[in-house]
Amino acid sequence: MSNGTAKLFLKDVWNDNPVFRQVLGICSALAVTNLLSNTLFMCAGVTAVTALSSLTVSLLRNVTPKRIRMIVQVLIIASYVMMVDIVIRAMAPDIHRFIGPYVGLIITNCIIMGRAEGFASQNRPVPSLVDGFASGIGYSMILITIALVREPMGFGTILGVPLPAREQWWHQWTIMVMPPGAFFTLALVTWFARNRLEQTMKTGGK
Amino acid sequence: MKKTSPIYILIFITVLSVVFGFGISFVNYATEGLLKKNEALHRNRVIATAFMLPVTGRTAGDYEAAVRGSIESFSLAVDGKTIQAFRNKTTGEVGFVFAGPGFWDQIRGLMVLTPDLSRVKNIAILEQKETPGLGARIEEPGFLNSFQGIEPAWDSSRGEFIIIGPSPNPSARNRIDAITGATQTSLAFMKAINADLAAFKKAYVPGKGTRHE
Numbered sequence: 001m002s003n004g005t006a007k008l009f010l011k012d013v014w015n016d017n018p019v020f021r022q023v024l025g026i027c028s029a030l031a032v033t034n035l036l037s038n039t040l041f042m043c044a045g046v047t048a049v050t051a052l053s054s055l056t057v058s059l060l061r062n063v064t065p066k067r068i069r070m071i072v073q074v075l076i077i078a079s080y081v082m083m084v085d086i087v088i089r090a091m092a093p094d095i096h097r098f099i100g101p102y103v104g105l106i107i108t109n110c111i112i113m114g115r116a117e118g119f120a121s122q123n124r125p126v127p128s129l130v131d132g133f134a135s136g137i138g139y140s141m142i143l144i145t146i147a148l149v150r151e152p153m154g155f156g157t158i159l160g161v162p163l164p165a166r167e168q169w170w171h172q173w174t175i176m177v178m179p180p181g182a183f184f185t186l187a188l189v190t191w192f193a194r195n196r197l198e199q200t201m202k203t204g205g206k
Numbered sequence: 207m208k209k210t211s212p213i214y215i216l217i218f219i220t221v222l223s224v225v226f227g228f229g230i231s232f233v234n235y236a237t238e239g240l241l242k243k244n245e246a247l248h249r250n251r252v253i254a255t256a257f258m259l260p261v262t263g264r265t266a267g268d269y270e271a272a273v274r275g276s277i278e279s280f281s282l283a284v285d286g287k288t289i290q291a292f293r294n295k296t297t298g299e300v301g302f303v304f305a306g307p308g309f310w311d312q313i314r315g316l317m318v319l320t321p322d323l324s325r326v327k328n329i330a331i332l333e334q335k336e337t338p339g340l341g342a343r344i345e346e347p348g349f350l351n352s353f354q355g356i357e358p359a360w361d362s363s364r365g366e367f368i369i370i371g372p373s374p375n376p377s378a379r380n381r382i383d384a385i386t387g388a389t390q391t392s393l394a395f396m397k398a399i400n401a402d403l404a405a406f407k408k409a410y411v412p413g414k415g416t417r418h419e
Contacts (some may be wrong), residue, residue, distance in 0.1 A: 060222075063209070063218070064209075064218070065209045065210060065214065065215050065218060066209075066210075067210065067215070068215055068218075068219065071219070072218075072219070072222060075219075075222060075223065075226060076222075076226065079226035079227075079229060079230055082230050082233075083229065083230060083233045086230075086233050086234055086237055086241075087233065087237065089237075089241060089244075090237035090240040090241050090244065091240075093244040093245075093247075093248060097333070097334075097335070098335075098342070100335065101310075101311070101335060174340075174386075174387050177337075177340055177387075178337070178340065178387075
């Protein structure tokens with residue numbers, strides 16, 4: 001990986017993280033994070049769609065009329081989302097039964113449109129692919145962290161596997177299963193991540 | 207041709223739509239077999255679970271063999287509505303598909319009754335999109351197993367053949383506990399079951415088939 005690509009990747013994953021820095025993609029961060037398995041499939045879907053749509057928008061940037069570029073981006077994103085939806089339905093039908101409605105809503109995920117319009121429409125294909133992929137990874141990182149808090153507290157499991165000796169010490173936090181649990185956890189994760197980021201910036205990354 | 211000309215825009219958007227439409231069709235076509243297989247597996251798994259059929263393994267073929275060997279399907283027409291039903295060829299137990307709006311989306315399930323319709327043998331969920339961890343707990347064995355052996359109150363004047371949640375008589379033989387934290391889903395589930403139980407009872411004659419056959 002070249003130095004420029006590495007910097008771009010790090011910027012999207014951490015310094016300009018779409019969730020805790022740009023506050024994008026919050027809907028799904030709240031909706032699917034009460035089970036880690038659902039979160040992983042959602043993250044894979046968003047990462048694939050962001051990377052592929054950024055690549056496609058970039059490939060077409062010189063032939064896309066400026067006036068209709070937004071509708072072109074929506075068409076590209078919606079098509080990839082439909083493909084991802086079909087693939088998840090075929091490969092993991094049990095997971096799709098739970099997250100199916102949210103997969104369709106990837107179309108409205110602000111991160112994807114944001115990267116397509118903000119970066120891919122003005123940059124070359126490879127950096128755009130990296131930018132889209134890294135944004136997806138940055139989004140996934142936060143969602144997985146939230147799921148790793150919510151699932152053990154809400155269900156006493158991680159990826160469906162019960163915590164050790166769960167019956168003896170664990171008590172369900174129903175609020176962690178419900179949307180307010182996601183709000184609290186997202187706020188705490190955002191506070192922690194931004195705090196760490198500011199410290200890193202103050203010390204110049206040392 | 208200029209990129210701003212209407213003809214260019216029209217051609218560009220048409221070509222793009224065709225290309226992506228073709229892409230979606232291709233993915234759909236490539237996974238069609240798998241999707242059908244998954245749907246058949248899910249359906250057979252639900253039927254086998256609801257009728258408590260012995261299944262030799264966990265593959266799609268095992269479930270299909272179990273269902274094909276023991277279950278016959280038929281439909282009942284009542285009040286302009288068609289109810290999908292199943293019968294165990296050996297035991298005479300009969301099941302029907304119930305459906306109704308849940309808290310978020312439609313809930314569909316399969317309820318199996320004893321041949322004389324006096325008791326519920328079992329219940330299984332075909333489709334639901336309730337909140338994971340709350341309403342979605344209607345799929346958990348702990349909740350579904352509580353239906354086993356309850357006796358629908360066919361003489362209920364309010365159509366509450368089965369009660370999920372509080373009742374003036376907590377020990378009633380047609381009552382089970384609701385799911386804590388999912389009151390709306392429990393209520394929706396109860397309404398869906400009772401509405402289709404009424405229709406099923408109206409159309410089905412125990413031991414014979416349907417009143418409309």
